Amino acid sequence: MRQKQSPLFTKDEITRISAPLDKAYTLPAAAYTSEEIYRAEQKKIFKKSWLPIGRIEQLPEAGSFIAADLLDQPIIAVRDTEQEIRVLSNVCLHRAARLVEGEGKQLKFTCPYHAWSYDTKGQLIAAPMMETAKNFDIRDCKLPEIRSEIWEGFIMATLDPNAKPFASQVKGLTEQFTQYQIAEHVIQRTLEFDSNWNWKVLVENFMEAYHHIGTHSTTLQPGFPSRQSRVPDNDGPWSILEMPTGESAEDAADHGSLKPTPGIKEEDLGTLWANVAFPCLTFAVQSDMLIWFQIIPRTVDNFLLKVHLCIHKQNLDLPDLQRQLDASAEIVSFIHTEDIAANDIVWRGLNAPLTTQGRLSTYEKSIWQMNQWWLSKMELA
Ligand code: FES
Ligand SMILES: [Fe+2]
Known part of the structure; x- marks a missing residue:
């Protein structure tokens, strides 16, 4: 039987990616920089995966909507008059105009x-002035609906009619975070960053704590030391990075005025988790905050990043909530500025002609997990 050959990666490159973790290498630079691979990703990954398009609290009432683009499909996520959340095509059935922009009610x-x-x-x-059209009945005309699913408050959608239900693919992830009550969190602040790298540069940066010793040596490293980070095995298209705190239990339990989510185990009070449901549902969780990194890829070398700070509903009435959120937004923004600098230098390197696949540290297990998934989705495994 003839071996299926990839014109983009050599057999050796693929062997290096799929080697066991302690022998594995990164993806080749072309995986991040090549237009052709980006187009293949659109077809084989993004069009076949579940992608997050919003949170249910963004659609609080009947008629609340968000207009967005799910790849090349304009969509409207809307809460209908029966309180169901639907994702509809945002393209008029007449001559294909985009119906609505932005968000509102x-x-x-x-x-x-x-x-x-x-x-x-x-x-x-x-449909005004259509009474003279023959065999036309508005009752026969309905905007196509896109498959959607609510998972822990995230509105997930997919363009693949055959995709397995999202929840069934992320059971292990769901179980791990039950105690965090992610669905009970609501967006309070959103920071936006125009990001000039391939989307995977950010996802990889998000998924490992190895870089705390370099990029965040004075900020995250003392509280969340690289060496204490752990990545459990996965059994689906997701990855979990656990970052136990290096601080004393007393400091770890001090979360300003935000009360930790009730029921969180003592030993998890100070732990920071960074999780990805592949390709790009990317969120960090702590006992008092959920931070959703919403990645909206636009081209091979650009995406829009919206960082949403979400808190548990129990904290909505805190008297000094705004001050607390200002402080949290400032910290998140500062840390992300450190990550921007790291991603910038990586991006320059990925575009250099002599760049070759690098060896992964075993502390980068989540990148390795995603790479195995990526290879199989791209039909390169
Ligand atoms: S394109 Fe929408 S009404 Fe004509
Ligand atoms: Fe970072």
Whole structure:
């Protein structure tokens, strides 16, 4: 039988990626910089995976909506009049105009082009001046619906009608974080960063604590030392990085005025977790905060990053909440500035002609886990 050959990676390169963790190498630089690979990722990964498009608290009432793009498909995530969250095509059934931009609340979506109107379930409810058209009945016209699923408050959507349900793929991840009540968290602040690297540069940076000794030597390293980080085995398309605190239990339990989520085990009170459901549901959890890194890839070398700071609903009434959130936003922003500097130098290196695959540390097990998944999704394994 003929071996399927990849024109982009040599057999040796693939062997290095798929080697056991203690012998493994990174992906080749082209995996990050090549337009061709990016296009293949769109087809084989992004169009076939579940992608996060919002959180349920962003759609609090009937008619609340977010307009976005799921790859090349404009979408509207909307809460309908029966309180169901739906993800609809945001393309008019008449001559394909985009129906709505941004976010807000409305019970009717009227196309700006010729004023056809749709309800919150995507049903066409008015099509002005169409009474002379033969065999046309607005009741036959409904915006296509995109598969969606709510997981722990995240609105997940996929363009693949055959994708396995998301929750069934991330059972291990779900179980690990039950005590954190992720679904009970609500977005309070959002920071935005235009990011000029391939999306995987950020995901990898997010998934390992090895770089605390370099990039965050004075910020994260004292509290979350690289050497204490652990990555459990996974049994699905996800990865967990556990960062136990290096501080005393007393310091670890001191979270300003934010109360830790009730029921969290004593030993986890100070632990920071960084998790990814591949390819890009990327979130950090602590006993008093959920931080969602929403990655919206735009080109091979650019994505929009929205960092959402979310707190448990029990903390919404704290008298000094705004001050607390200001302080948290400042810390998160400062740490991310350190990561931006790291990602910038990596990105320059990935684009250099002499760059070769590097050896992974065993402390980068989550990158290794994602690489194995990436190879198989890209049909290179
Ligand atoms: S394109 Fe929407 S009404 Fe014509
Ligand atoms: Fe970092």
